[in-house]
Amino acid sequence: MPEVFIQLNDLPDEIFIYILKKLTNLQVLYSLLGVSKRLNRIVYGSIFTNHLTLLRSISNDSIYPLSNRMLDRFCLHILPEIHHKIKWLNLESCSIERILRATNYPSLNALGLYNIRQEMNPPCFTDVILSNDTLRKQISFLAIQITDDEESINFSAHIFTKIFTVFTNLKYLNMNESFISQSLSFYISP
Incomplete structure (x- = not known):
């Protein structure tokens, strides 16, 4: 049976957002803003910036x-x-x-x-x-x-x-x- 490695970048945006919603908006913005273009696009969303x-x-x-x-x-x-x-x-x-x-x-x-x-x-x-x-x-x-x-x-x-x-x-x-x-x-x- 072949080993399968899934990295964070392999996850669809919806699942990634679901995971990030377990953190506070403060934690998401402080920790992930500026890490990558994909993360910036997700973190800049209204889910994490409105409140x-x-x-x-x-x-x-x-x-x-x-x-x-x-x-x-x-x-x-x-x-x-x-x-x-x-x-x-x-x-x-x-x-x-x-x-x-x-x-x-x-x-x-x-x-x-x-x-x-x-x-x-x-x-x-x-x-x-x-x-x-x-x-x-x-x-x-x-x-x-x-x-x-x-x-x-x-x-x-x-x-x-x-x-x-x-x-x-x-x-x-x-x-x-x-x-x-x-x-x-x-x-x-x-």
């Missing part, structure tokens, strides 16, 4: 920033190449400014911001977004996870005020569970 989570999460729900090496590669090489395909970004508080300033995101309409802390007052994400009128208008979905803190009630009110002032096209807002029990009131002038 990016540029943070590390651990099984106990802890969230951490990417390493500087990974951030460098994304900000200097990967994001500028795929910026027009990105529709959703999930970012950790330490890297929000760097990633949002790396390139423009003409298709971005959803943003997830994680580990927002009270000591970031005013939150760094507003400075970046305030300086980008297009980004302010195109975000329609916003998810924010604020790190729990005993004194977070006043901070959350400040965040809500900023959100509704900054994101002029916001349709959906998702906040972490700790804010469900908190009450906010808004005055809308005539």
